[in-house]
Amino acid sequence: MSTGSIRIKGLSHSYGATAVLKDIHLDVSPGEFVAIVGPSGSGKSTLLSLLSGYLKPTSGVLERTGTTRTVHQADGLYPWLTVEGNLALGLPKLDASARQRAVTDMVGRIGLAGFEKAFPHALSGGMRQRVEIGRALCGGTDVLMLDEPFSALDYLTRLKMRSELCRLLEDQPRTVILVTHDIEEATQLADRVLVLSERPASIVYELKIDVPRPRDVTAPGVVDATKAVLKAMGYKP
């Protein structure tokens, strides 16, 4: 079972003179799925970088337990490794045959059977994103950070990828932080949605979503949540 938890108190971050995050408070419990939405440039990727330990916050407290892996907004696959090679990065030290079994298993789960030996540049954007998600889920990481993982995909593929992600998480539960521009994606997937303000960003709205899974985008609970988040972001139909 996943063990990763996150605790943030009064966290702020600036790049030089540019204040990006201001006084963020957040607790994420093990196994929880939290989605973060907010305007472009508000500091969502910065927040993930802080949570992943890539950056140190300018001030505030950040405590986390467990290991972290990020699916990056820009291409994070190693282009010199094949699909197999990239997936194998995610695995702990196993003997060769166990490793091969685990890789083959993951290749199947992400629907890329037959592409084991392909290099990332020979895959489509959606296939690359699936490999990246698969790599992050290979082996046992506690916290999964997703930075707009489906933003490059068409609507239908996005819907498919959402259910694929849910299936993968069902088999191997994790704490998940999802950053997205897609409010519907947030409400369909998450236990809790956080809305960030414009820069310098703080959390201005928070919504718990208690709808049983698997959820459909058109499920009433999801639609209501989407409306509520849109309203919180200042959208008037």
Added chain:
Amino acid sequence: MAQCPELCRIVLHFLALDTKNIRNSINSWLYPSLTFGTLLLLWWLASSRGYLSEQFFPTPGAFVTGFREEVASGSLLRDTLASLSRVAAGYALSVVVGVPLGMILGTVLGARLALLPLLNFLRSLSPLAWIPFAIFWIGIGHGAVIFLIVIAALPTIALSTMAAVAGIPKVYFRVAQDYDLTGVHRLTRVIFPAILPQLVTTLRVAMGLCWLVMVAGEMLAGNTGLGYLIHDANNGLRLDLIVVGMVVIGLLGMLCDRLLMFLTRLPGIRWGYDR
């Protein structure tokens, strides 16, 4: 067995033959042949019609005679081997030292601060300026020429390698952190493969540089080799032999570049060119 078709593919590629596209294969031989054929024809016409005086440039006939003479005496082979071995030694030394040095410069700030000005200084200085010292210190011959090659190629290789490391996207290092690629693994499994495509370009440029320096070095600090052949022929006013030296140097240089170009087809490197 699986290696065999791969090998065949590489050889075919080297010969610029593409089994799937016959027209491409023909063209990749036809066009260069046309260029060289035209040049030869012009040369022949110009000298046979008397537009090109033998005092300024040898006739094709003289060139062939000179070439045969040099082959028969064995001195062309000797000179070629001397030049090749110097380029090989100087190049190998520059690569073996320059690439790791460049990787260190790219990753260790202190090393960069300390050594970058020196390397830039050396690179801005023509290697030929070292010829007097090369002769004082090492004496005319093998060692001096290799020294000149290294002093030219090493800073170039180290600086380009450093630039390649500096250009590695930040996300690769973040992924390395997530997947526990630290210490030596970060160097060998992230930094090195990430710079490979650019490294191959660097290696090709450096190879060209080695050939340039080799010729100049042998002319002034050598007593054998293709550069010395040209120098010696010049003293004896054997224009035909000068051209023999030039042709052999040009062809070998082309061959070396072609060999290095292969590296761009290797699976772990190709991504840098296919994007």
